[in-house]
Amino acid sequence: MAFDGSFSATLSPTGSEAFGSHVLSSSISSLVSSTNPRVAPSQISKTYRQASQLFLTRRLPEALSTLLPLITPSTEGDDVNGLTEPAPVVRASRATRIKVWSLYLTILNAILELDPEEGKDAFGTQEWRTLCQKVRSGDVWEEVVQFGYHGVEGDVDSDVVINLATLLLSHARSQIVNQKRLENYLAASNTPNLDISRQLEAARSYRPSSRSGRSASKGAASGADTPRDLNARVKILELYTLHVLLRNNEWDYAREFISVSSVLDEERREAFLQALQSLQEEQQAVQQREREEQQRQEDYLRKDIEDAGRLRAENEAREHRRLEEERVKREASEVDYGIEQSPHPPSTSKARSSRNNSALSRQSQSASSTPKAKKSLAPLSLGARAAIIIANLRNVIEQIGSSLRTNPMLLMRLVAFVVSIILVFSRRDLREPIRRILRSGWKKVKQTAGMGVKVTYI
Numbered sequence: 001m002a003f004d005g006s007f008s009a010t011l012s013p014t015g016s017e018a019f020g021s022h023v024l025s026s027s028i029s030s031l032v033s034s035t036n037p038r039v040a041p042s043q044i045s046k047t048y049r050q051a052s053q054l055f056l057t058r059r060l061p062e063a064l065s066t067l068l069p070l071i072t073p074s075t076e077g078d079d080v081n082g083l084t085e086p087a088p089v090v091r092a093s094r095a096t097r098i099k100v101w102s103l104y105l106t107i108l109n110a111i112l113e114l115d116p117e118e119g120k121d122a123f124g125t126q127e128w129r130t131l132c133q134k135v136r137s138g139d140v141w142e143e144v145v146q147f148g149y150h151g152v153e154g155d156v157d158s159d160v161v162i163n164l165a166t167l168l169l170s171h172a173r174s175q176i177v178n179q180k181r182l183e184n185y186l187a188a189s190n191t192p193n194l195d196i197s198r199q200l201e202a203a204r205s206y207r208p209s210s211r212s213g214r215s216a217s218k219g220a221a222s223g224a225d226t227p228r229d230l231n232a233r234v235k236i237l238e239l240y241t242l243h244v245l246l247r248n249n250e251w252d253y254a255r256e257f258i259s260v261s262s263v264l265d266e267e268r269r270e271a272f273l274q275a276l277q278s279l280q281e282e283q284q285a286v287q288q289r290e291r292e293e294q295q296r297q298e299d300y301l302r303k304d305i306e307d308a309g310r311l312r313a314e315n316e317a318r319e320h321r322r323l324e325e326e327r328v329k330r331e332a333s334e335v336d337y338g339i340e341q342s343p344h345p346p347s348t349s350k351a352r353s354s355r356n357n358s359a360l361s362r363q364s365q366s367a368s369s370t371p372k373a374k375k376s377l378a379p380l381s382l383g384a385r386a387a388i389i390i391a392n393l394r395n396v397i398e399q400i401g402s403s404l405r406t407n408p409m410l411l412m413r414l415v416a417f418v419v420s421i422i423l424v425f426s427r428r429d430l431r432e433p434i435r436r437i438l439r440s441g442w443k444k445v446k447q448t449a450g451m452g453v454k455v456t457y458i
Contacts, residue, residue: 138177154188158232
């Protein structure tokens with residue numbers, strides 16, 4: 001591509017620069033040759049295979065602990081030149097380095113997919129939370145850059161960048177960190193690195209390639225010089241424009257970035273724009289369905305509220321009618337029992353007095369006629385006496401009923417009297433004396449009745 005060509009031309013030495021370049025390459029070669037790596041490449045490959053086997057058998061804690069020594073810088077101190085010893089994975093070949101970091105990111109993804117209880121049981125509560133926080137906050141990206149690539153953002157292998165972006169897409173709380181990291185990588189990988197001290201440090205760390213005769217540094221692989229690099233760069237652009245930017249709701253910026261990208265040809269650019277358009281239409285359809293569903297739920301809620309209000313009003317009206325009917329019935333019953341004065345009190349009092357006078361006249365007539373009947377008639381039989389007793393009882397009951405109608409308080413007094421009798425009889429200390437009194441009274445009643453029968457027969 002044009003940009004890559006200009007980049008290559010900038011780095012191509014001419015004239016006096018060729019001497020400086022030759023001296024620089026000689027110095028780098030001497031530094032590399034004098035370096036004694038603490039971990040051999042064969043040992044790195046062996047450790048990687050062991051961690052892979054442990055991961056495939058779902059032994060995640062053992063796989064992570066096996067792989068960590070390869071990606072963690074040494075803590076034994078500085079070397080003779082005062083530089084910090086880098087992680088062993090830095091000295092591995094590009095393919096091995098990509099495999100190690102990809103396995104590390106895959107293990108982290110599997111850890112975050114565990115259930116909270118399962119993760120705490122496997123790693124411990126604090127360790128599991130630390131691993132989850134490192135991924136969700138995006139700190140894992142900085143860890144990879146610092147431990148594996150000397151802090152140079154543009155030197156990160158494209159395959160590792162793809163895995164990092166995918167991991168953050170799956171588990172990060174926000175895609176802002178992911179967007180910023182991808183933008184830094186895209187900007188750094190397209191810019192030549194002129195920091196000689198950093199190149200010297202990187203040259204000491206990276207192992208030279210035996211096939212190409214040049215360093216396996218990321219300087220040449222950061223662009224799109226080969227079809228593999230081009231495909232990786234297109235994949236990174238796809239993640240950035242069609243996933244990360246859309247998660248941050250930057251549709252216009254994604255469309256503009258695709259339109260001006262120099263990596264994409266016309267066919268890929270058209271495919272990206274069509275995919276972006278289809279994703280935007282799909283999101284709009286989803287948002288429309290969500291709005292319709294929310295409106296439907298609001299309508300249902302409003303309808304339920306209206307139905308509840310109408311039902312409450314009906315219940316209140318029904319209760320009001322019932323109370324009104326009870327009040328009318330109570331007023332009518334109070335008028336019938338004479339508790340309240342009627343519109344014509346003289347007539348009701350006259351009627352009541354006439355009924356009482358008629359009852360008294362009947363009683364006096366029956367009382368006056370009784371001696372005459374005794375004198376003129378023969379002694380009454382047992383059936384006649386029973387009929388007279390029943391008649392008297394009926395008269396007493398009618399009088400009690402009329403008195404209760406005229407004065408309902410008598411009924412309450414009667415009920416109170418009965419209740420008091422029941423309470424008295426319920427006490428054990430009073431039950432026996434009352435029983436003796438009743439027995440003696442009953443004997444006296446029988447004696448009196450016997451004397452009355454003798455007198456009647458006489």
